[in-house]
Each structure stands twice: as C-alpha cells, then as structure tokens.
Amino acid sequence: MTDPRRTALITGASAGIGATFARHLAAHGHDVLLVARRADRLEELAAELRRTHGVRCEVFAADLTDPATPAAIIDHAARAEMPVDVLVNNAGLSSSTKFSQTPWESVAAELQLMVTATTELAHRVIPGMKQRRWGRIVNLSSLAAMAPPGEGLLYTGIKAYVLQMSQSLDMELKPHGIHVTALCPGFTHSEFHDVMGAREAADRLPGLLWQEPQDVVREGYEAVMAGKPVCIPGKVNKLTAATIRPLPQRLQYVLGRNLNPFK
Numbered sequence: 001m002t003d004p005r006r007t008a009l010i011t012g013a014s015a016g017i018g019a020t021f022a023r024h025l026a027a028h029g030h031d032v033l034l035v036a037r038r039a040d041r042l043e044e045l046a047a048e049l050r051r052t053h054g055v056r057c058e059v060f061a062a063d064l065t066d067p068a069t070p071a072a073i074i075d076h077a078a079r080a081e082m083p084v085d086v087l088v089n090n091a092g093l094s095s096s097t098k099f100s101q102t103p104w105e106s107v108a109a110e111l112q113l114m115v116t117a118t119t120e121l122a123h124r125v126i127p128g129m130k131q132r133r134w135g136r137i138v139n140l141s142s143l144a145a146m147a148p149p150g151e152g153l154l155y156t157g158i159k160a161y162v163l164q165m166s167q168s169l170d171m172e173l174k175p176h177g178i179h180v181t182a183l184c185p186g187f188t189h190s191e192f193h194d195v196m197g198a199r200e201a202a203d204r205l206p207g208l209l210w211q212e213p214q215d216v217v218r219e220g221y222e223a224v225m226a227g228k229p230v231c232i233p234g235k236v237n238k239l240t241a242a243t244i245r246p247l248p249q250r251l252q253y254v255l256g257r258n259l260n261p262f263k
C-alpha cells in the first residue's frame with residue numbers, strides 16, 4: 001500500500017535549511033506550502049519542485065514578525081485544501097548586537113518570529129493532525145540551546161525555549177500519532193551568518209565544525225519520522241553537546257563569556 005499524499009508547510013523556505021527541507025520533502029512525494037518574505041525566491045523554488053518532482057507547490061509570501069501571519073498562512077492552507085500534515089518551523093535569524101544595544105522593536109520581532117509564530121503555527125495545525133491521527137513537526141532549535149550562553153544574545157535563550165517546548169509537545173502528542181522533533185544543528189552553510197553580519201568571523205572557524213544543509217535536513221527528517229524528540233545532526237555536533245552538557249553551570253558561564261566567536 002502506498003503512503004497517502006501529505007502536505008508540508010515550511011517556513012523560511014527561500015534559503016538555506018528551509019529551501020533544503022522543501023526539496024527533501026518534495027523528493028519524498030509531499031506537496032509543499034512555502035513561506036518566507038522573498039516571493040521571487042519562493043516562486044523560483046516552487047517552479048523547480050513542480051518540474052522535478054511533480055508535486056503541488058503553493059507560495060505564501062509573508063513576514064512572520066507580523067502577528068497576523070500565522071493565522072493567515074493556516075487560512076490560506078485551508079482555502080487551498082492543503083491540510084498541513086508536516087510542519088517545519090524553520091524561519092529564523094540571529095541579531096549580532098547585544099541585548100541592551102538592540103532597539104526593543106527588533107527584540108520583539110525576534111521573539112515574534114522564533115517563539116510566538118513557531119508556537120502559534122504548531123498550535124494551529126495540531127487539531128487537524130489529531131483528527132487525522134498523523135502529524136510531524138520539526139522545530140529548528142540549535143546546538144546553541146545546549147552550548148554555553150552567548151553574551152548579550154537573545155538567540156541562545158530562544159533556541160533553548162524551542163528545544164524544551166518541542167520535547168513537551170512530543171510527550172503530549174505521541175499518543176495521537178504526532179511526532180515533534182527539535183532539530184539542533186551546529187554551524188551550517190546557509191545565508192544565516194551573512195544576515196547576522198558575521199560572515200568574516202564565521203569563515204575563520206575550522207571546516208570540521210561545519211555541515212551542509214542537505215546533511216542536517218536528512219538527519220532531521222529521519223529523526224522526526226522515527227519519533228526522536230531531539231536531533232543533533234553530525235558527529236562533531238553530537239560530541240560537542242555530549243561534552244558541554246554535563247559541565248557545571250558556572251564553568252559553562254565562563255566558557256560562554258570567553259569563547260564566543262562572534263564577539
């Protein structure tokens with residue numbers, strides 16, 4: 001018996017890990033709904049996926065820092081008769097300025113994008129998944145959620161929230177046939193460090209710390225399908241997490257203050 005056709009909603013699908021997720025899910029026969037701000041990039045990717053994989057692709061260009069966007073995306077999916085079976089909460093960024101030097105509007109936008117919109121999208125797709133007794137949710141956390149806190153960065157706290165929230169949801173929803181995975185990549189080649197304004201510092205880091213988005217996505221996809229609540233892709237990242245996590249908080253604080261490559 002072949003699997004029923006599923007629809008995947010991917011946020012931040014115009015670049016990096018999100019675009020790679022869209023390609024991977026389409027290659028596995030999923031129809032896709034692509035979300036990000038850059039409509040031209042999304043249209044280009046949608047045309048490629050239709051041509052290459054023959055799947056249905058819908059584009060919804062929107063800014064996820066607008067509190068109205070998550071509801072608008074789900075309304076669009078309902079009107080298009082594309083009930084969301086797979087949600088990849090991927091859109092994100094990190095500002096490089098310290099917390100106290102960042103205007104409140106930018107801090108609020110980061111929280112809206114990576115905390116509130118991520119949580120709201122999950123909340124809005126879960127009832128349908130429960131009804132169909134099948135669902136898969138991947139929330140992009142980061143190795144940063146397990147690493148020492150970065151000085152003045154909101155990002156580590158945000159990704160720690162995503163990690164904890166994903167595990168709590170997975171516990172609640174497993175009995176309903178819904179798997180939730182926090183995907184925790186380390187340094188991954190994408191536009192992330194360009195947007196952060198940290199390209200030069202990133203390029204100075206040793207090559208063995210870096211992964212390609214294809215490898216991150218393959219491991220993340222396998223993890224959520226297999227029902228693993230946390231996925232740390234790559235051997236080096238797994239070793240880093242296993243080394244750092246047991247360290248006392250005080251030592252982690254000192255490491256965080258002295259080892260931040262983007263200071």
Ligand SMILES: NC(=O)c1ccc[n+]([C@@H]2O[C@H](COP(=O)([O-])OP(=O)(O)OC[C@H]3O[C@@H](n4cnc5c(N)ncnc54)[C@H](OP(=O)(O)O)[C@@H]3O)[C@@H](O)[C@H]2O)c1
Nearest residue numbers: 012014015016017036037038064091092187188190191192
């Ligand atoms: N790269 C890394 O080293 C790394 C490591 C750990 C975790 N992560 C996480 O992985 C996720 C994907 O990052 P990436 O590395 O693929 O970065 P990327 O190449 O910069 O892609 C980020 C995506 O998010 C979208 N986005 C940003 N702000 C948005 C907004 N306000 N509204 C809608 N979409 C928005 C961007 O699209 P538009 O600009 O077109 O809106 C883009 O598609 C993020 O959550 C990031 O925190 C990345």
